[in-house]
Amino acid sequence: MLSSDFVTGPVRAPTLADVASAAGVSLSTASHAFSGTKPVSTATRERVLAAAASLGWTGPNPLARNLRRGRSGVVGIAVGQLSTAFRDPAALAMLDAVSEELDAAGLGLLLMPDDEQVGVPLDAVIYDICGRETWGAYDELVARDVPLVVVEGPAWPGATHIDIDHRTGAAALARHLHDLGHRRVATLTLEASHPQREREAGLREVFTDVDVIGPSASDVATAQEAVGLWWDAGHAATAVVCQSDVQAAGVVVEARRRGLDVPGDVSIAGFDGVDLPWLDVELTTVVQPLGEKGRAAARAVLARIDGEHTEDVVLPVHLRVGGSTGPAPTP
Amino acid sequence: MLSSDFVTGPVRAPTLADVASAAGVSLSTASHAFSGTKPVSTATRERVLAAAASLGWTGPNPLARNLRRGRSGVVGIAVGQLSTAFRDPAALAMLDAVSEELDAAGLGLLLMPDDEQVGVPLDAVIYDICGRETWGAYDELVARDVPLVVVEGPAWPGATHIDIDHRTGAAALARHLHDLGHRRVATLTLEASHPQREREAGLREVFTDVDVIGPSASDVATAQEAVGLWWDAGHAATAVVCQSDVQAAGVVVEARRRGLDVPGDVSIAGFDGVDLPWLDVELTTVVQPLGEKGRAAARAVLARIDGEHTEDVVLPVHLRVGGSTGPAPTP
DNA sequence: CGTTTCGATCGAAACGTTTCGATGCTATCG
DNA sequence: CGATAGCATCGAAACGTTTCGATCGAAACG
Incomplete structure (x- = not known):
């Protein structure tokens, strides 16, 4: 145990700074080599990539990146009790669409329990009414200035509303x-x-x-x-x-x-x-x-994260006549 | 526009440093006043709380806290295509138990799409097999040293396994x-x-x-x-x-x-x-x-986040005879 | 009365990025 | 040949916390 500590040294995950010094470049250049924010000569980039590989650097620490960027890359979705909400395929279909659209934008989707406030940094929150009226987390989210998208909900100030007719x-x-x-x-x-x-x-x-x-x-x-x-x-x-x-x-x-x-x-x-x-x-x-409703919600989220203006959406519905309705029975 | 900028100044969310100086205490004391990490005199704490309230400080920025702590407070769960996986009430029941248990520990649950790798920092990942064999994100997660809990999966090195008999x-x-x-x-x-x-x-x-x-x-x-x-x-x-x-x-x-x-x-x-x-x-x-399976997975996650050793779990099952089986028909 | 202990406070060092602005340096242009 | 771009690189400043170690009194102890 002692000897192994002595041999390997303290186990600290390599940082971009380690990579940079191993490659003989500055921290900022190393960063640019990965993010592509600024041009970097091919030779340098390859040296940096090689250094990263040899050190086992697995990419920028998302925690640090998030702090710097001021974003977490996570969107919350509140649907009430999970097993209740998703028992209905309609909720599931919407969730699926939301998830797909957010994935494409590189955002994660976090299931929010209704009552508790998460200590997790959220870039935006989707609130799917699912037959509820009030929402404990509303005030806190508004205070924190978290963009809010409400699906099938009542008019809440500051939120973007996605609804159907x-x-x-x-x-x-x-x-x-x-x-x-x-x-x-x-x-x-x-x-x-x-x-x-x-x-x-x-x-x-x-x-x-x-x-x-x-x-x-x-x-x-x-x-x-x-x-x-x-x-x-x-x-x-x-x-x-x-x-x-x-x-x-x-x-x-x-x-x-x-x-x-x-x-x-x-x-x-x-x-x-x-x-x-x-x-x-x-x-x-x-x-x-349902899919369009989810996509509309996701798009509203993306727009509001980017600080853009969003319009409320009301989607049309249509009647589909099946075999479960027929002429009223004659008395 | 110019005048309003001049009057209100640049709109920057207040930080703990602002609160501290408004309360006339040091940054560290202000931090302690909120977190309770070290004792703070009642008078001081109240002054800090008052300052926070008057500035509209909504609590420590989770992004910064996460970086400092080295944790994101988010656990990923991979279940494949959402609408497919959760169409089965069994998957839902487990998810519900996981969610409840993680909530209680203050952790959020993030839905991970199967194929893509999220750029989101995850403290651990639960992989629920749901009839799949391979997992694209496995290698990356192992490289990043993210604790892994596999439910009903094959033996993957480095993962904790929760299974049923x-x-x-x-x-x-x-x-x-x-x-x-x-x-x-x-x-x-x-x-x-x-x-x-x-x-x-x-x-x-x-x-x-x-x-x-x-x-x-x-x-x-x-x-x-x-x-x-x-x-x-x-x-x-x-x-x-x-x-x-x-x-x-x-x-x-x-x-x-x-x-x-x-x-x-x-x-x-x-x-x-x-x-x-x-x-x-x-x-x-x-x-x-199902509930116990979810709770076991969640507990394994918590243990591994805390760096504790975890044992694999195999839960017992039992036969329940209903009305859908009966004597074989006589030919 | 000298020494310890403890409570309250503070300053400063992390945490690991991204990004702004500056500095050379080499081409390009007139 | 001098001025102007543009490219590649670098140093340093954020981002907003938490926490380590030190300091300074006052209370407790022998």
């Missing part, structure tokens, strides 16, 4: 059901939140007396339970409008469990337009551009 | 099927990988001539397609053993689509022990401790 989508769906003759319509809701309010308003444009079920999480089991309780209480409707395809799937499962035919006895509609291969009926749903 | 679990499942009279058994496989090989070996302890289907991803649709092709090709078995519950669900759906009764005509078994509320049959499966 909940209201129009819900209204289109409502009209579709109305055209099919439905008059008694219920809606399975999410926790009170911006998307929930907007969609409900859209529904009420057509069905002013829509019956409200829930709230339920965007989750098969919870949806099943919520709608089950509602039916158990003696309520009924010829159509149930859900706030996600996953919820709708839960309602389909529960309806069938009770011997109801879909859409013969009850029409069921979803929201999002995700792929649920295990469900043997194609849901009538409001399709939202 | 695939083989024993698969063998127990095989014995269960054998006891039920099954002799012609097929298995739906994942991509060649450490878990796949181990589990197959476990199966072969009982069924030496097990028929191999796939490989397929851990995904309802892909599993459905793979087993569908296999059946189409004229193959048959009285039991199909899958590598995940999600796969098993896909096989159940496909079997029924073909008019096969489960488990009357074919028994179907899964792996993982996750909750699939939409499936109306409880799967016979090998239950693995």
Whole structure:
């Protein structure tokens, strides 16, 4: 132990300064040789590269680089409880798009727990509402001047907002059901939140007396339970409008469990337009551009990191009619 | 513009040095007042806190702190394509446990894309195999001396390994099927990988001539397609053993689509022990401790960050018999 | 009363980069 | 041939902390 310490000396990772002196150049020249910020003669660069290789220098220490640059290269994303949020393929699809777009820009994506404040330096934060209303970290992030991108959220000062046209989508769906003759319509809701309010308003444009079920999480089991309780209480409707395809799937499962035919006895509609291969009926749903939503959020992040001005984005949605809705049953 | 610059001066975020001089103390005392590293008199501390508040100092710059401390407070987790990996609730359950455990330790969790190397400083990396064999970033991380924790992976030098007892679990499942009279058994496989090989070996302890289907991803649709092709090709078995519950669900759906009764005509078994509320049959499966696996990985990370020695972990699994397996049909 | 110990404070040295400005030096141009 | 560029290189100043070691009293001890 002593002898090995004596032989190898103190084990300190080599720094750029070590590389520079091994190559016989100044620190700044060595830096330029790697970053390419300023021109360096080929001979010098090769000498520096060789020195780096022989010392086992693995590239500039990111910690030091970050301090100097004033950036961490990390973007936070807050989605609430992970296992809850990502159980819905819609959230996953968006995350995927965000991740891809940020990767391409050389940024990392950090999962932020909702409640706690991370001691991690973040260049920006994406807040995906996922049915929540408030956010503990908001004030602190604003105080720290961290660029904020809010997805499907309420208007928060200082944030860039990426949203979809909940209201129009819900209204289109409502009209579709109305055209099919439905008059008694219920809606399975999410926790009170911006998307929930907007969609409900859209529904009420057509069905002013829509019956409200829930709230339920965007989750098969919870949806099943919520709608089950509602039916158990003696309520009924010829159509149930859900706030996600996953919820709708839960309602389909529960309806069938009770011997109801879909859409013969009850029409069921979803929201999002995700792929649920295990469900043997194609849901009538409001399709939202999940990938585009994620990319828009990522682009907003990049722009705000660069100090550019950003506009809020509202993405269009469209109705996709599947086999889960049909003519209202004749009484 | 000029006048405003003149009035407000250049807008620079206040630093601890500003706070210190505003409070009339030295930089180091100000630091101690916040971190509590050394005792500071109450009067002084309050003066410092007041100065910080009045200047709007939001706490130590994490970038600088990180450089000084030599830590970033960020742990990477590599799971492959996000939308693929997290489509399986098993992966999600583990991620959730990891996240919770790391949060408690004040560490952030960064999603690492498989292929690219991030320029982000990572204190450690968790690599969750998820059916892959190789890893582009491995060499670089080893060179950088980043602590590595591999979940369900092959033996990689320098890494701490967290695994489950695939083989024993698969063998127990095989014995269960054998006891039920099954002799012609097929298995739906994942991509060649450490878990796949181990589990197959476990199966072969009982069924030496097990028929191999796939490989397929851990995904309802892909599993459905793979087993569908296999059946189409004229193959048959009285039991199909899958590598995940999600796969098993896909096989159940496909079997029924073909008019096969489960488990009357074919028994179907899964792996993982996750909750699939939409499936109306409880799967016979090998239950693995997903939360514990995540926590073990997180604990290994914490230990290795602290430079402690870590032992590899192999977690036990157990068979859970559900309604998806039954006696082999009499020919 | 001299010596130790301890609490509070300070100055200065890291941490390892990137980048600004300056300095030669060699071509190029008129 | 003198002035002007432009290239290659260098030294030094940041970036904003944390922490090591020293200093200076005052309290505690024998």
